[in-house]
Amino acid sequence: MTTVAPPTVRVKKGSTTSSGGRSGAVSWMVLPALFMFIAFGIIPLLGVLFLSFTQWNGFGEIRPAGFDSWRAVLSDPGLPHALWVTFLVMALSWLVQTPLSILIGVFLAAHKRYRGLLAVLYFIPLLLSSAAIAITYKFLLDPNFGLGPGLQSDLLTQDWLGNGTLALGVVIFVVSWQFIPFHSLIYQGGVRQIPLSMYEAAEIDGAGRVRKFFSITLPQLKYTIITSSTLMVVGSLTFFDLIFVLTAGGPGDATRVLALDMYQTGFRANLMGPASAIAVILVLVGLALALLLRRLGGGSNSDSQLEGA
Amino acid sequence: MATTLTQGPERTEHRRAPSRSSARRRSLLRLNWFGGALGWVWLLIVMIPIYWIVITSFKTQSNYFAQNPLAVPTEPTLENYRLVIESDFARYFMNSVILTLGTIVPAVLISFTAAYAIVRGGRNSRFLRGVNGLFLMGLAIPLQATIIPVYLIIIRLQLYDTLLGIILPSIAFAIPLSVLVLSNFIRDVPNELFESMRMDGATEWGTLWKLAFPLTRPALVTVTIYNGLGVWNGFLLPLILIQSPEQRPLPLALWTFQGQYSINVPAVLASVVLTTLPIVILYAIGRRQLLSGLTAGFGK
Known part of the structure; x- marks a missing residue:
């Protein structure tokens, strides 16, 4: 049963015509997923645009309001600030995570013995909910009863979540803590796909380790880097739960990212119209970033790789 | 640039071949x-x-x-654990179980049939290709941005403050990535197998279950665990869609528990342990497939 298809006989996509007229027999199978995705994905996506032109407090009536919400949101200094914080979190967490994940991934790919064990332990942060992680770090970083005072270390005893700059740093750190292991596993997979012959050729040419890393490993990881970066960047727009529980956007509005701004505006201040406008901006930022990263991947040539994302 | 592109087929070839001489690889990658x-x-x-x-x-x-x-x-x-369990932990636990199973079983099933249809019919059907494009677009959109209309829809469906109200949007949010990963795996099933099924007179529905389902089982496990994790740990949808304490799933309960007992750190951490324990156990069972499935699914 398992010996049926020798790989050499495998027909490449596009070369068969035998499946003509088949689509009619299978099309209906896509309908349940399509229905659910339209009902709770596409319609809300259009709905958020619609609601941004209305006035609604979350329970009463929905009234058309023209551009009121947009005017309010765009003239609010909170918006550029939230955009800036979102950008900072995105850029800094990318800068911290990517080099570390690549290096750890390369290491994991080469060393079989530790790899299994490390991979198991590395995955643990992903099993915890962001709420649980945020709660844990809140306790660990407590300036009176946390890890610092407990170990009598002055360096660790800071008002971590009470100082704007430190709080942002903590968010970046916790995000990295949560996701570096995951991205190193992605890079590990990427490194293992690089043909060994390339390294052999480089070795014959007398390339050293560092040289091999920069001339072979890194360029060959291009698509993996794009995949992982896309996940990081688009994901960073949605760090809602972590920041909500850890700092609630504070101190002040030092860590109030766009998603949090949307939630606070909509569900705390009961201004669903402006909150929807913020949500539209969030969607646009996400789409723009995804398109940008796709461009970086080399346009249409990278389609198949991006589909593997 | 040109060289990396021509590398394409060779790279995939390599992925399928079992890792050849790991000793040599080690010496080459010793960097x-x-x-x-x-x-x-x-x-x-x-x-x-x-x-x-x-x-x-x-x-x-x-x-x-x-x-x-x-x-x-x-x-x-064990006092902390006793306190947590007495604070209605069993109820929150059950809520999370219902929520998670109620989401991933239908989500994975409909994503699987959709992925099958897209792979089998996509070549000849603009409709199916369009649907696939729609799902791919869903990957790029931070779906959290749609919570306000989702909230409105759930209120209008009179599902506010019910688990079903969380389940429905969660299913939709799980579809794009699931379809993507599953269709990548179904695409790897050799065409000859589909052909021979067809010769034997099997319907597409039969082929789906008898051929594609068993052959993509690793991917199905991966997608199930991945989505299960997301739903089990999900916080935002319960936060906006649940009001009464007895409907809370675990992460939300954890958060309110932390608000109530913020002084009692050991008790809160015991609830963190209890909340995560079921996932750790599942992970211990499905670990191998999850890790290999994820690296294959994402590392392509």
Whole structure:
């Protein structure tokens, strides 16, 4: 049963015509997923645009309001600030995570013995909910009863979540803590796909380790880097739960990212119209970033790789 | 640039071949003690908080304030766990189980049939290609941005404050990635197998279950665990769609518990442990497939 298809006989996509007229027999199978995705994905996506032109407090009536919400949101200094914080979190967490994940991934790919064990332990942060992680770090970083005072270390005893700059740093750190292991596993997979012959050729040419890393490993990881970066960047727009529980956007509005701004505006201040406008901006930022990263991947040539994302 | 592109087919070829001579690979990739040191240091950074959570959950409250935070408890206690379990933990646990199963079973099933249709019919059907494009677009959109209309829809469906109200949008949010991963795997099934099924007179529906389903089982496990994790740990949808305490799933209960007992750190950490324990057990069982499935699914 398992010996049926020798790989050499495998027909490449596009070369068969035998499946003509088949689509009619299978099309209906896509309908349940399509229905659910339209009902709770596409319609809300259009709905958020619609609601941004209305006035609604979350329970009463929905009234058309023209551009009121947009005017309010765009003239609010909170918006550029939230955009800036979102950008900072995105850029800094990318800068911290990517080099570390690549290096750890390369290491994991080469060393079989530790790899299994490390991979198991590395995955643990992903099993915890962001709420649980945020709660844990809140306790660990407590300036009176946390890890610092407990170990009598002055360096660790800071008002971590009470100082704007430190709080942002903590968010970046916790995000990295949560996701570096995951991205190193992605890079590990990427490194293992690089043909060994390339390294052999480089070795014959007398390339050293560092040289091999920069001339072979890194360029060959291009698509993996794009995949992982896309996940990081688009994901960073949605760090809602972590920041909500850890700092609630504070101190002040030092860590109030766009998603949090949307939630606070909509569900705390009961201004669903402006909150929807913020949500539209969030969607646009996400789409723009995804398109940008796709461009970086080399346009249409990278389609198949991006589909593997 | 040109060289990396021509590398394409060879790369995929390599992925399928079982790793050849790992000794040689090791010698070729020996490059970095630096990465190695980093790997171990990062492991320490990952493990210290986890170690701290576990040991602290067994400490008495006075012990917690008096002792070195990283020392094992001098008088270990189960009191914290008792307190958590008595705070209606079983109910929240059941809510999370219902929520998670109620989401992933239908989500994975409909994503699977959709992926099958897209792979089998996509070549000849603009409709199916369009649907696939729609799902791919869903990957790029932060779906959290749609919570306000979702909230409105759930209110209008009179599903506010019910688990079903969370389940429906969660299913939709799970579809794009699931379809993507599953269709990548179904695409790897050799065409000859489909052909021979067809010769035997099997319907597409039969082929779906008898051929594609068993052959993509690793991917199905991966997608199930991945989505299950997301739903089990999900916080935002319960936060906006649940009001009454008895409908809370675990993460939301954890958050409110933390608000109530913010002084009793060991008890809160015991609830963190209890909330995560089922996932750790599932992970221990499905780990191999999850890790290999994820690296194959994402690393392509």
